[in-house]
Amino acid sequence: MQESNSMNIDFDVIGLSAKAASGEAPLFTGDGRLEKLLGITLSIATELAVTRERLDTVERLLDRSGVLDRESIEQFQPDDGAVAERNTLHEDYLARVFRVLR
Amino acid sequence: MSSIEHWTRMGRHELVPEVKHDEAARLTVIAHLNAFLSGRVAPAVKSHYENKVRPEFVSSRGHEPADRQDVAEAMEADPFYQVWSTLRRNTMEMRQQAGRGIVLRQAAELADKARTLNSNAATLRLNPELRLPEYVAHGDQHLMPGGYAGELLNGDVSGPANYDIGLFATMRGMAGPWNDLAGHTLVSWLQKSHPDFKPKRILDLGCGLGHNTLPLREAFPEAEIVAIDVAAPMLRYGHARAQSLGVKDVHFIQADATATGLEADGFDLVFTTMVLHETSAEALSGIFSECHRLVRDGGLVAHLEQPPYRRFEPFEQFMRDWDGRNNNEPFWTSLHELSLPDELINAGFDADAVFEADAVAPGCDQSGGAEDFGRAPKWYVVGAQSVIKSAVN
Numbered sequence A: 001m002q003e004s005n006s007m008n009i010d011f012d013v014i015g016l017s018a019k020a021a022s023g024e025a026p027l028f029t030g031d032g033r034l035e036k037l038l039g040i041t042l043s044i045a046t047e048l049a050v051t052r053e054r055l056d057t058v059e060r061l062l063d064r065s066g067v068l069d070r071e072s073i074e075q076f077q078p079d080d081g082a083v084a085e086r087n088t089l090h091e092d093y094l095a096r097v098f099r100v101l102r
Numbered sequence B: 001m002s003s004i005e006h007w008t009r010m011g012r013h014e015l016v017p018e019v020k021h022d023e024a025a026r027l028t029v030i031a032h033l034n035a036f037l038s039g040r041v042a043p044a045v046k047s048h049y050e051n052k053v054r055p056e057f058v059s060s061r062g063h064e065p066a067d068r069q070d071v072a073e074a075m076e077a078d079p080f081y082q083v084w085s086t087l088r089r090n091t092m093e094m095r096q097q098a099g100r101g102i103v104l105r106q107a108a109e110l111a112d113k114a115r116t117l118n119s120n121a122a123t124l125r126l127n128p129e130l131r132l133p134e135y136v137a138h139g140d141q142h143l144m145p146g147g148y149a150g151e152l153l154n155g156d157v158s159g160p161a162n163y164d165i166g167l168f169a170t171m172r173g174m175a176g177p178w179n180d181l182a183g184h185t186l187v188s189w190l191q192k193s194h195p196d197f198k199p200k201r202i203l204d205l206g207c208g209l210g211h212n213t214l215p216l217r218e219a220f221p222e223a224e225i226v227a228i229d230v231a232a233p234m235l236r237y238g239h240a241r242a243q244s245l246g247v248k249d250v251h252f253i254q255a256d257a258t259a260t261g262l263e264a265d266g267f268d269l270v271f272t273t274m275v276l277h278e279t280s281a282e283a284l285s286g287i288f289s290e291c292h293r294l295v296r297d298g299g300l301v302a303h304l305e306q307p308p309y310r311r312f313e314p315f316e317q318f319m320r321d322w323d324g325r326n327n328n329e330p331f332w333t334s335l336h337e338l339s340l341p342d343e344l345i346n347a348g349f350d351a352d353a354v355f356e357a358d359a360v361a362p363g364c365d366q367s368g369g370a371e372d373f374g375r376a377p378k379w380y381v382v383g384a385q386s387v388i389k390s391a392v393n
Helices: A013-017 A034-063 A070-075 A080-099 B021-061 B069-076 B078-103 B109-120 B156-169 B181-193 B216-219 B232-244 B283-294 B314-320 B322-326 B332-337 B340-347
Strands: B201-207 B224-229 B252-254 B267-271 B296-307 B356-362 B378-384
Touching: A034 A070, A034 B078, B021 B069, B021 B078, B069 B078, B069 B314, B078 B109, B078 B156, B078 B322, B109 B156, B109 B252, B109 B356, B156 B232, B181 B201, B181 B216, B181 B267, B181 B296, B181 B322, B181 B378, B201 B283, B216 B267, B224 B232, B232 B252, B267 B283, B283 B296, B283 B340, B296 B340, B314 B322, B314 B340, B322 B332, B340 B356, B340 B378
Parallel strands: B201 B224, B201 B267, B224 B252, B267 B296
Antiparallel strands: B296 B378, B356 B378
């Protein structure tokens, strides 16, 4: 009788998941650096979309359980304090993301 | 023609791995990415070709692009096409990473579950002595590390599990909650083109997970069905999947489609769904000869694939050839350049019996609509019907 595997396996799941398939990867743009940048950007875009979907789930669950009315998000008007803090937040954020443009 | 929906709507049999919230979201996002790249950006690639690349080619060469190779030369140097291609390739790599991340953390549990579902089943026959054909042993088909037959542990089914959960993302949900649209399309085509055909014995060559086999069981409840593949992990998973879905009588056998070892004149229907392009020129002729040997008098052989390139203008050929160049599909290009009817005749089928047809997925619009460059839910069917076997040895 075949022994169960369950206790015996210790994969590097993160490493193995990222493993490339065999074969030479194509170089479409002729510049590997550009293609890596495109790949990184695409992955970030994907992760942002995943995060937005999780946020959507959280909102719906909060709404359903009466903690938060989703409509109140749409109706929300930031007061002067919140506006000021948000402006700083946005300036700071853009300065970090676009640091290289200086 | 838009599908997608959401990964959480996929069918669940007992071997479907645990997929967490964000993992399901990621596969759904990747499905959307594929839909975006093929549905919105590919048409822009085409416009770009018509408005810029082609006129520039004509200007500098003094003639229109004559063939796919001329188009390739012009387009491969074009930045818009280059960026689209990079994103398309990356989307496939992301799909693999996403799927593998899910299955590898539970590979041992999946193997155990398969073992339990398959225990003592006479309907699963593996052959550890079978020599894997080159095209399966090497090449990490469509960027799956390990390919169809790779095994990371005893009784591994993580590869097929990855295939099962990720096909939704690659096919943008079009294959349906059970990934079986091709099988249903074959059935629908049979019902339309051969309404009186009631096969008693059916053979699926290169069955993989058996996802396109089970629709034949549904359509022909009385038939005996045999499904073969060279890859043990696929068969383990496919058999367990079928058991879980209450289909206990499909035989899953590890065998090579060029030499199955099954009895001659044994089947009324022999078919493949999106398998031929994964083989090789040599294997193709062997598979067709084996089909001829296996099919009975009056029987039907049907192979579902993408249509041959000769039907299309050079630009569309070029776009349809993308997977052949960039997705670890080494036989894709050649397969679509061949005349499969001629290959069938070479394998022994009468020219009168050989046919070509188009099969649209049931419930889908027959009319043109936007160009799909091979992404729409329709297939080319090539084979032989009302086969007459001459008296042989």
